[in-house]
Amino acid sequence: MNIIESDVTRATADDTWLKSSCSLCYGTCSILAHRVDGVVIKVEGNPDSAVGKGRLCGKGVGGLMTHYDPHRLRVPLHRTNPRKGFNEDPGWKQISWDEALDEIAAHLRRIRAEDPRKLVVQRTTTVTASRAPSQAFVAAFGTPNFSTAGGGLHCGNGAHVISGVMHASWSVVPDFEYCNYAIYFGASKGHAAGHASCSNMGKAADARFRGMKMVVVDPFCNFAAAKATEWVPLRVGTDAALALAMCNVMVNELKIYDTPYLQAKTNAPYLIGPDQLYIRDPKTQAPLVWDQESGTARPFTAVPSARMALRGSFTVNGVVGRPAFALLGEHLKKYTPERTEEITTVPAANIRRLAGEFAREARVGSTIVIDGVTLPYRPVAAIAFRGSQGHMNSVYNFLAVDLLNQLVGAADVVGSCLGFNPTCYGHPDTKLPYYVPKADADGLMVTGMWMGYHYPYPTNKPRMPSKQLGLQDVFTMGMTSPFLNSTDQEMLWEKFDVPYRPEMLINYGANLLMSIGNKDVVAESLLKYKFIVSFDLFLTETSVLADIVLPDCSYLQSVDSRSNFPFIFSLPAGLGEWCWPIRQAVVPPDGEQRRYADVLLELADRAGFRADLNAAYNATYDLQSPFRLEGDRKYSFDEICDADLRSHFGQERGLDWFKQHGLIKWPKKPEEVYWRPFVDVRVPIYWEFLKPLGEQIAAITEPRGLKIPRHYYQPLPDWIGCPSHACDAPGFDFYAFYYRDIIHTNSFTMENPWLDEAARLDPFSYTIAMNRASAEKRGLKHGALVWVETEKRRKVKGRLAVTEGIHPEGLGIAALAGHWGDGMPIAKGKGVFFNELLEVDWEHSSPVNLNLDLCVKVRVTAVETGQ
């Protein structure tokens, strides 16, 4: 038995500040928890840490009200009513941990013997500490069906994958210290939620104060747009068109781009044949470039980059080849500012002006000296995130925005668009953690660090039958998948010969009924499971459908050896410090609460796969000898955390050392932060691999009746409309979208009464934002109760907030409000449940990366009396 014997006992008289980590969002800022006589009376930021720098957002500083919520689960519960549904009372009965664990372990043993893939594990994004233990558990158990459900599907099949391909990181952010001109497309970084959110708030404020110009392209003027130098409202979901038009102006009208960067750091000079593929050296298979000096086509490795042609047309081995950049230049011509104005509603003159401002401020060719190192200086950044990528066209939307950076060489150099910490040479004592991007055979960048086992590039070869329920074996660019919960999942599983069906779900903290799409659709998928276990803080709408609910420990009761690792996720980017904080328990569990990671270890023991789990932890934590876990020895999670820390930072720096110090930090080097000139890798401005990937996928899917729209798989990005853009039904004249509120994290914080109180005072947190003129035209008044209804007759009700700050066709709703369950009574009935409007099926998923379409065309009508 290795379940918690807490090392924190209730003191009769104590007054202690403990160094730990927040977990009210995935930013995971470093905190100091003030405990007096066993009660945490204050949480503050830890000023010693680079993560938050001693300051916390409203959520973080209000975390106590979540921790001490009397509605938290305290005992294991077992349902007595076998029928599940919205109107079924589960008939909860308290059971002992022994009973619960025995029953769960029996299911695990049976499933692992039959087919381990029948187990699905889902976790919330909010608690970063749940990622590694979940990952190790599924790897050890032998199921590929692991999903990040609390928002992963929405936030970034495009944003994260393409940040990985182009910046070797999970996400991108301006180099706030040096950037002079940032243009955001549906992003709030530094102004609300997101990776390193609180740290970025300070950095963005410094940049604003310094005079960085900030242009925010967004249908809604909130958060980033509220602080912007210029707000550029556009039609929902048309960001790619705007970005491509700006690229067109830069390349074809202004002719401003960074030739040496494109030659040396991208595949712009690679020769493309009439088949849209690289022309390769017959001997080495290396992509060819045109050597302007010798007048011959040679492998890219054999020609100094400055001699590589970016323009022209050359005959090579009997075929006509053109540099990828030349093809891009021609491709962009169709995005004239005038045509793009029709798509986006952004005036053509503004598109030209914005492109000119961005291109000129990039100062192509300039350098700057930092800490004695001469570095390229490109003080512009184009940043996209959830807003612009939350569409079926998420791959191209994100890529189109990043092309702005790539054209002027504003990628991971001083002042530019930065990935979050893609290169780390490690702590001076141990040289760990160490990771650097590297090149594949085509010279293209492979990230040095990732959040999962499978890197975003190179993509896997599509294969049959699909081992994964989400069909990522076929759609290999899909990171998370809607098919775990879609209406058409059975049809798809049959088509792709999935040889098993899911039977058991382990859910950690994700409220799937709210976080994916329409709740009836998601519920239907959950009701198919024979057995659901849910670890949770509260009896959420989703946990109500479980067979066994386990009471989780809060962040103030838990341990984690790597609060902000991988650094590509939530450590602030840019110059400063590497910082590795931990989480430690500040107070003991209440009632029978137990820590998730410890329970997973206990389950592995009871189900008989502890040796596999130890091995998986060795891989997940990259443990080095002599700290590797051995055999089936029953380590506690504290011991595993201790091994992780000693393995990375030396024998003397184990968990006890970290509990005392809270973190370890060391200075970042300019060559780490601005790594691009120092690492010989290229990134694709021309996605040559996409077309063959599409063909390989189509070869599997089309004989099975699933057509692959090839225009999604072209090597150069396009703007492709969503289903909402094709909807012309009379009366359905608003593009509804959701956004992430500054005061809430997913659906979870709605239960925190301090945050709820702030949200109730906010004009938009719990309302539906509509443009004033649009409301007047329809006779709708501020504060009116309205129905928002889709063509598919899905509808939600809410109060209208009339504002000048939203596009006339946009309808903005804060994400993940509108709880209906009794398990979170503070949250119940507050705000509007946007996701109710979303379909979850193939038709609304990107055929490239399975990103769900998150905008929807709606009709808005006043609620009649009595409705």
Add this chain to the structure above:
Amino acid sequence: MRLGMVIDLKRCIGCYGCQIACKAEHGTPPGVFYARVLKREEGQYPNVKQFSLPVLCNHCEEPPCVDVCPTGASFKWSDGIVDIDHDKCVGCRACMMACPYNNRYFNDGNQNYFGDAGSTPFERARAARHPTGVVMKCNFCRDRVRAGKMPACVANCPTVARHFGDLDDPNSEVSRLIKERGGFNLHPEAGTKPSVYYLPA
């Protein structure tokens, strides 16, 4: 000495960090805000601006709340902090009528944030501070300031938008910011000479 605060509206993003940090520091009951954030918009689409305005007691140099208090409960310390002696407050609320800024609150009974579910250990640890039937307001975190710390809202602000110091000292950071950035008060026409200044967005 005249302690005062400067709030930089250029840096502020309206994250509510100050409002909640104050809640965490003082454990004030529901509906009572020593610090809060107001939001408003100006202009017409598409030339529109959204503003956040953090507000708190202005610790006026000439506080009308002190003048009208019949019992002397509302008073001003020598360092300029306007405070309430809850032992003397009879809850007449004259000060709330007198305050031009609506930054005083009446605590009309024992309340907790979870209603019938009862008070939390945190609330119980903090409850003793708050007598009922009295008026409550910000006192610039007097206990923290005396211990050499910044007020909770200042220390916590993620954008470093809040500054605190001696307005009488021309070399203090607050005095310098007011001078260099054109610091202004809210409703100067009320004539109360607030000690809370704002820097333009």
